[in-house]
Amino acid sequence: MRFLLSLLLTATLAATMPAAHADTLFDNLGARRDGADPLLSYGPLADSFSTGAQANLVLTQVTALLKSDSAGVVGDLRINLRADGASGPGALLSTLATLSSAAVSTQDFAAYTFTPSSGIQLAAGTTYWIQIEAASPNAIEWSWSGDLSGTGVAAGANYNALFGANPNAALAPYQMSVTVQAVPEPASLALMLGGVGVLVAARTARSKR
Numbered sequence: 001m002r003f004l005l006s007l008l009l010t011a012t013l014a015a016t017m018p019a020a021h022a023d024t025l026f027d028n029l030g031a032r033r034d035g036a037d038p039l040l041s042y043g044p045l046a047d048s049f050s051t052g053a054q055a056n057l058v059l060t061q062v063t064a065l066l067k068s069d070s071a072g073v074v075g076d077l078r079i080n081l082r083a084d085g086a087s088g089p090g091a092l093l094s095t096l097a098t099l100s101s102a103a104v105s106t107q108d109f110a111a112y113t114f115t116p117s118s119g120i121q122l123a124a125g126t127t128y129w130i131q132i133e134a135a136s137p138n139a140i141e142w143s144w145s146g147d148l149s150g151t152g153v154a155a156g157a158n159y160n161a162l163f164g165a166n167p168n169a170a171l172a173p174y175q176m177s178v179t180v181q182a183v184p185e186p187a188s189l190a191l192m193l194g195g196v197g198v199l200v201a202a203r204t205a206r207s208k209r
Contacts, residue, residue: 025049027177028150036141044133046089046159049178057180058119065143065175068104075138079114082129088165089129101138109143146172
């Protein structure tokens with residue numbers, strides 16, 4: 001009987017615990033392309049995004065709209081997550097990925113997705129920057145759009161080495177998407193683990209009879 005009660009308790013806790021789900025904090029990938037800036041001469045380039053009030057968010061994926069102007073100029077680009085600084089991107093928090101420009105199309109702009117090797121915890125109510133820089137000379141360009149209707153775009157800002165940081169309403173932002181995963185709060189996880197512990201204890205006690 002105790003085993004059945006423990007099983008029922010654990011199943012109930014699992015059913016009521018909020019499940020992890022994907023969410024998009026910034027997305028203008030589908031907006032019209034109005035222009036592009038080169039990483040080598042204008043870079044580093046960056047867009048900001050904000051987490052809003054929701055806590056327990058993990059950065060899972062960043063996608064950017066890129067194109068190479070020359071197959072003959074091959075070098076690496078680096079995608080970074082940076083804190084918000086006084087005048088644009090601040091301290092480096094993590095390097096999400098590196099990519100050779102040889103893997104970037106020279107025909108047209110295309111979406112390239114960068115996935116951190118492990119999920120990166122983001123704080124609630126915080127502004128971050130996605131920065132793309134030339135790790136070595138290349139001919140990569142990052143597309144920008146004056147269409148601010150996408151998720152999280154209108155309230156953000158962008159940065160390049162030539163013009164500095166500007167609100168997206170003043171200078172068009174680069175085209176990207178930022179995907180996060182909302183995970184259960186630690187208290188909920190502890191409750192769930194407690195239920196599992198009760199189940200294990202009940203099964204152990206029964207096996208000793």
